[in-house]
Amino acid sequence: xxxxxxxxxxxxxxxxxxxxxxxxxxxxxxxxxxxxxxxxxxxxxxxxxxxxxxxxxxxxxxxxxxxxxxxxxxxxxxxxxxxxxxxxxxxxxxxxxxxxxxxxxxxxxxxxxxxxxxxxxxxxxxxxxxxxxxxxxxxxxxxxxxxxxxxxxxxxxxxxxxxxxxxxxxxxxxxxxxxxxxxxxxxxxxxxxxxxxxxxxxxxx
Amino acid sequence: xxxxxxxxxxxxxxxxxxxxxxxxxxxxxxxxxxxxxxxxxxxxxxxxxxxxxxxxxxxxxxxxxxxxxxxxxxxxxxxxxxxxxxxxxxxxxxxxxxxxxxxxxxxxxxxxxxxxxxxxxxxxxxxxxxxxxxxxxxxxxxxxxxxxxxxxxxxxxxxxxxxxxxxxxxxxxxxxxxxxxxxxxxxxxxxxxxxxxxxxxxxxx
Numbered sequence: 001x002x003x004x005x006x007x008x009x010x011x012x013x014x015x016x017x018x019x020x021x022x023x024x025x026x027x028x029x030x031x032x033x034x035x036x037x038x039x040x041x042x043x044x045x046x047x048x049x050x051x052x053x054x055x056x057x058x059x060x061x062x063x064x065x066x067x068x069x070x071x072x073x074x075x076x077x078x079x080x081x082x083x084x085x086x087x088x089x090x091x092x093x094x095x096x097x098x099x100x101x102x103x104x105x106x107x108x109x110x111x112x113x114x115x116x117x118x119x120x121x122x123x124x125x126x127x128x129x130x131x132x133x134x135x136x137x138x139x140x141x142x143x144x145x146x147x148x149x150x151x152x153x154x155x156x157x158x159x160x161x162x163x164x165x166x167x168x169x170x171x172x173x174x175x176x177x178x179x180x181x182x183x184x185x186x187x188x189x190x191x192x193x194x195x196x197x198x199x200x201x202x203x204x205x
Numbered sequence: 206x207x208x209x210x211x212x213x214x215x216x217x218x219x220x221x222x223x224x225x226x227x228x229x230x231x232x233x234x235x236x237x238x239x240x241x242x243x244x245x246x247x248x249x250x251x252x253x254x255x256x257x258x259x260x261x262x263x264x265x266x267x268x269x270x271x272x273x274x275x276x277x278x279x280x281x282x283x284x285x286x287x288x289x290x291x292x293x294x295x296x297x298x299x300x301x302x303x304x305x306x307x308x309x310x311x312x313x314x315x316x317x318x319x320x321x322x323x324x325x326x327x328x329x330x331x332x333x334x335x336x337x338x339x340x341x342x343x344x345x346x347x348x349x350x351x352x353x354x355x356x357x358x359x360x361x362x363x364x365x366x367x368x369x370x371x372x373x374x375x376x377x378x379x380x381x382x383x384x385x386x387x388x389x390x391x392x393x394x395x396x397x398x399x400x401x402x403x404x405x406x407x408x409x410x
Contacts, residue, residue: 115319124373124374132374148388151377159361166319169356179353182402183396183402197384
């Protein structure tokens with residue numbers, strides 16, 4: 001588990017200024033457009049201090065999102081192994097994280113994501129750069145289909161989180177993780193490796 | 206389309222008082238526990254006035270949620286016809302509503318639902334009583350499995366709304382409705398009529 005704990009160096013006010021500037025930059029310019037230098041300027045500090053406090057741009061983004069885990073790293077682990085069971089493993093990993101104390105932060109992240117256009121944009125950058133972009137090369141998908149396949153997986157996972165942890169509709173709340181793996185895993189598997197229909201194929205031509 | 210338009214009788218302040226009292230009652234006591242009489246008392250008006258302004262308890266709930274449509278009624282239409290294609294029809298109907306002007310209200314509803322525990326409870330009552338409860342008898346499902354099947358459908362639909370309309374992850378945003386019906390419909394169909402796995406069966410014994 002890539003839990004980001006341990007030492008948190010520096011002045012709390014300075015840290016918060018940097019995180020505020022980072023959120024603005026990532027939401028306004030996107031992850032790729034934002035720079036450590038620009039974020040440092042926004043916070044009125046030296047770029048070296050940003051690196052010193054938070055490490056890489058990726059790590060700064062995870063801190064700015066209050067993400068208790070590095071989703072890209074954890075999902076990468078779930079992708080290893082038999083291709084035909086990857087749907088089950090992704091659902092199992094997802095439930096393990098959300099059922100853990102990290103799930104509270106997940107609910108907060110989802111709440112914040114849905115709160116406004118601005119926070120939705122920040123969350124979209126998070127999902128695209130920290131999750132989708134990092135798992136894409138590991139799945140060896142047809143490049144023309146990969147973005148749709150992965151966003152379909154994201155839709156099922158987002159909905160699972162909504163119904164089980166936010167809206168809390170039974171019996172999804174009290175169902176065992178393994179029951180949900182059996183129910184949802186094959187659907188995720190179809191999004192990754194199944195036939196998504198002729199309409200889609202025609203549309204991409 | 207069960208669009209609730211036309212005449213909106215009464216004093217706007219009185220209407221708002223009633224809707225506020227209704228939201229409190231539905232969130233605190235649930236749809237079944239809330240009564241028109243109690244809501245009227247909460248708003249300081251006569252129960253007959255609540256009926257006069259809003260009609261039935263169902264209609265009052267739809268008004269309190271600012272729902273531009275009656276989802277139960279629209280979904281009931283999608284359920285008619287060939288059982289083997291009901292997944293496709295549900296996704297098509299869902300996208301038609303969300304791609305229409307009513308989708309703006311849907312995003313607002315989802316934003317509000319996720320905002321707090323209180324609004325999540327209100328939204329849960331809405332989903333359970335206005336959607337799940339009303340479509341259950343029409344699907345002729347095994348009663349032991351029906352709640353899980355329908356909440357799984359809800360998870361896919363909620364996630365589709367999140368990714369296409371709220372978080373806005375490409376290519377889900379610009380995909381044609383028919384491409385999404387082809388991609389998502391069979392997954393919804395499996396939740397309704399497919400094998401959900403042995404673990405689930407064992408768990409319910």
